[in-house]
Amino acid sequence: MREFPSPQAILKLFERNPEKTYRLRELVVELQLRSSEARELKRALKELARARRIVYLKKNHYALVHKDHHPISVTRPSIHAEAAPTAARGPNVVSGRLIGHRDGFGFVVPDQPLAGTDLDIYIGAEAMGSALHGDRVEVQVLRSAGPAHGGRLEGRILRVTERAQKTVVGQFHSGPRFNYVLPFDHRIPFEIVIPHGQEWPSGEELAGRNRQFGGESEVKGAAPRTTGRRSAKDLDGMIVDVELTTYPRPAALPRGRVIEILGRREEFGVDVEIVIRKYHLPHRFPAEVLAEAAAVPQYLTERDRAGRRDFRGLPIVTIDGETAKDFDDAVLVERQPWGNYLLHVHIADVAHYVRPGSPLDREARLRGTSVYFPDRAVPMLPLDLSNGICSLNPHVDRLVMSCLMEIDPQGRIVEYELSPGIIRSAERMTYTAVRDILAGEPAACQHNASLLGNFRLMEELARILNRRRDERGSIDFDLPEPLIEFDEYGRMVGITRSERNIAHRIIEEFMLAANETVAGFLEGRNLPSLYRIHEKPDPKKVLEFEEIAATFGYSLGVELPAAERVRVRLRDERERYPRFLERADAADLKITPRHYQRLTKRLEGKPEERILSYLMLRSLKQARYSEENVGHFALAATTYTHFTSPIRRYPDLIVHRILKAALGREGGSVRVQGVASDAAHAKPDKKGAGRLSHARTLREAAATPAAVAGGAFVPPQELQALAAATSEAERRAADAERELIEWKKVSFMAQHVGDEFDALIISLIKHGFFVELLDLFVEGFVSLASLGDDYYVYRERQRAIIGQHTHRAFHLGEAVRVRLDRIDREGNKLEFSVVD
Known part of the structure; x- marks a missing residue:
């Protein structure tokens, strides 16, 4: 059977005619391939282009890289070298972040949208200089391609202002002339050359990694120790992490040195290690951070308890997933004698332990969020805090920030109270257990007989809150998520759709209510804070969705005043007829959450539900953090923040600090009366005569400075930087979690x-x-x-x-x-x- 030509054979064809430019069809003929093999040839050519042996010029045209550009025969740039000398900033020079592409080109996303366009700036491969994916760069805008081509902007990198890729994870390959590492991130389209003598980590790096693995005698996945001399061939095929020592130039590949050996790709746990390093997730706590966490007592002192509301006699519970170990929130619902509900939401008082500017705080800010993989987590805080003194574990005293909301039968918040508190969780419940209790499963009901009435009341109130939210137009896509199943040995055995049961909805509604209440309180006091915002969708995205939905017989029902018909060119040249789109400015597009909500309800149970729900979600913008409150479109909320997860989200910790500072200014706690959304902005009850004071189990306590310790107002400029950094950290974590699930899926499907x-x-x-x-x-x-x-x-x-x-x-x-x-x-x- 005839074999497909090797990369060396393909390269020899180019070397016979070094000045010639080949089209893909010519190469198929020259290499005597079948038409069906053109796809495989294109894949091989891409690999040669990534290795800088050939260059991709334009539509399916390829040429040999000149001999003078061979990576072995040129002088290497230093690690500090930039793409071009620093130029004076002018009207055509902008800053932004580079998004790389596997074929060598990229796009710069400007920090501030350019006048007249919201488009990214295209950077050709020849204009990338030494920049890599993720770098912050200054780019000179050279020209616009014009409206006929979408008005695309083109530019060239002037200099790199901040490096994103200081290390690269990839697979090690040994060779007769030089060794190299092929990155797992395809947006880095280069091999990393590893000079001789730089193939093995130093002794200190090996020892450091061993300590991270609990003192193991061998680096995980490393080649066995031998008495003889180590060879680069021992590393062939190994997954390694490389520190870059030089960056790419048009005439030179980047260089690096191996700092970590992770193992072989197929070994258990190596996939997680790869993803962690690919996304540069901070995953090792510095010694000073671990020392500070270890010094925190795992018990409460009298000083800790002083000045806090005492909720320890109440049947407060946590409800989380089966594998959760960090418990941020605990809840309770009580029925008031006059028919209203008293909802307790108690959130771990992380700000009491993590003070601004401390090593713990700096590391938490760097991480931004905890990252949850199917079989492990990368926490924002050390385990002494996240699973220890901060976690609302059952049957132990814990410090909390408490949000008590009195809610009428229509779901309106008529009064609320915010204060530091102390609780003792009565039980650690799971979503599955609460679901079984509410479904009347006998064993579950019998085991939790004393709490049965509480859970019934929680379900009752959650449905009321959900109905209230539904009435204002809040969107609920309810898209399923993948759930990876493992056996007792940690091996993946299946992929299922995760369940979102009534217990999940209970916690969701209670957390939404608390987040809105805290956001409204802070905004009502005109305090600079972090908000969780979700902006109105882009009109173009909405119109694109409408066009697709129409083919299924559906529509959002959006009115388009002052719209104009625009003729657009089809991608398919064979189409005879032009296509028309309705175009409207953002101000003219009267889109509301209710448009989306109505369509999601129409789609429930229909065959098209999965497709159109997914496309609707893609038409919306991503939620993010901001120092400016513009509301939350999907929730149909005028003000919203994240307050309920300070163990795993840094923005929540910031909100806690601001809230504690505000409460400290008002005597340690605040009680606010009002109706519905007005409650958040009403004046505090100075006399303390609100109905919340009738809750017989609450014990009044005089606030002390210790109760609001850790509170701090944050300047608006710092909030702006925090919002950008934490939004980016959230996206990074989501991308990493998503990619690892794809790794797991591919591994599982190999047997099928x-x-x-x-x-x-x-x-x-x-x-x-x-x-x-x-x-x-x-x-x-x-x-x-x-x-x-x-x-x-x-x-x-x-x-x-x-x-x-x-x-x-x-x-x-x-x-x-x-x-x-x-x-x-x-x-x-x-x-x-x-x-x-």
Whole structure:
């Protein structure tokens, strides 16, 4: 059987004609390949381009890199070298963050949108200089491509102002001339050259890693120790972390030295280690941070208890997942004699232990958030705090910040109180256990008989709050999430859809109520604070969704006053007729949360629900943190913040500090009367005669400075920087969590190559379509090349892929039968074909 040509054979073809530019079709002929092998050839060419052996010029055109540009024969730039000399900033020079692409080019996202456009700036491969994905850069805007091409801006990197990639994780390859590491992040399109003598970590680095693994005698995954001399060949195929010592130039590959050996890709736990380093997640606490955490007593003193409301006699409980170990929140609902509900939300008082500017605080700010993987977590705070004294563990005294809300039968908050408190959780409950209790499961009810009435009352109030939220237009997509299942040995055995039961909804409603209440209080006092905002969607995204939804017979029902019809060019040149879109300015697009809410309700239980709910979500902007309150679109809330998770989110800790400072200014606690949304902005009850004072189990206490210790107001300028940094940390954590789940899925599906599945088409592109398996929470790709019965073309207007001769069509949302053909481990992708 004829073998596909090796990279060396392909390279020799270029070397025979070093000045020639080859088209892909020419290469297929020269290498005597079949047309069906063009895709594999293109993949090989991309790898050669990534290695800087050839260069991709334009549409499927390739040429040899000049000999003078060979990475071995040039002078290396220093690690401090920039892409170009610092230039005086002018009107065409902007700052931003670089988003790299695996093919060598990139885009700069400006810090401030450029006048007249919200587009990113395209940076060609030849204009990237030494910049890498994630770097902060200064870029000179050279030109605009004009309206015919979407008004795309183009530029070149002038200099790198902040490096994002100081280390790179990848697979080590030994070679006769030089060793190199191939990065796992495809947005770094270079091999990292490892000079001889730099292949092994230093002794101090090895010892440091051993300490991180609890004093193990061997580095996890490292080659066995031998009495002989170590060779780079021992590392071949190993996953390593590399510290960059030089950055790329047009004529030189970057260089680095190995600082960590993680093991082989297929070994247990190595996938998590790769993702942690790929996303540069801080995962090792500095010694001074661990020392400060260890010095915190794991018990409360009389000074800690002084001046706090005492809730220890109440049946307050935590409700969390089965594997949770850090408990931020505890809840209780009491029925008032006059028919209202008294909702208790008690949140761990992390600010009492993590003081501004301390080593603990600096590390928490750096991390921004805890990161949760299927089989482990990377916490924001050391375990002595996150799982210890800060966690609201059962049957022990813990400090809290308490939010008590009196709620009428219509779901309106008529009065609330904010104060430092102390609780003793009566029980550590799980979502599953509470679900079983509320479903009347006999064993669960019997085991928690003393709390049964409390949970019934929680369910009753949660439904009232949900109905109230629904009436104002709050959106609830209820999209399922993947749940990775493991056996007792930590091996993955399945992928299912996570359940969102009534217990999840109870906690969700209670946390939403507390977050809104605290946000309203701080805004009502005109205190600079961090808000959780969700802006109105981009009109273009809304209109794009409307166009797709119309093919299913649905619409958001948005009115478009002052709209104009715009003729646009189709991607498919064969389409005879122009397509028209309605375009409107943001101010003219009268879109509200209720438009989305109505459509989600119409879609409930329909075959199109999964597709259109996903596309609706994509049409919305991402929620983020901001020092300016613009409301929360999806929640239909005028003011919202994050207050309820200070163990795992840094913005919540900041809000706690601001709240404690505000309470300290008002005597240690505050009680506010009002109705509905007015309650948040009403004046405090100076006489203390509010109904909350009738709660017989509450014990009055004079506030002391210790009770509000750790409080601090934050200047607006610092809040702005915190909002940007924590929003970025949140996105980084979400991307890392999502990628690891994809790794787990690909590993699990390796045993199912050749198997057939029922699937749903969830997305169409010009090269093929993506499917989601109905029985597993797994996605994959069906390429047009795999559809061998016809020549298929993507018709954007019809939102379908159609055969030219048979007219067979594949539509968005259509059910298909597919077979798993191939696992792409490098790209963590699954390749399917349609089964006729």
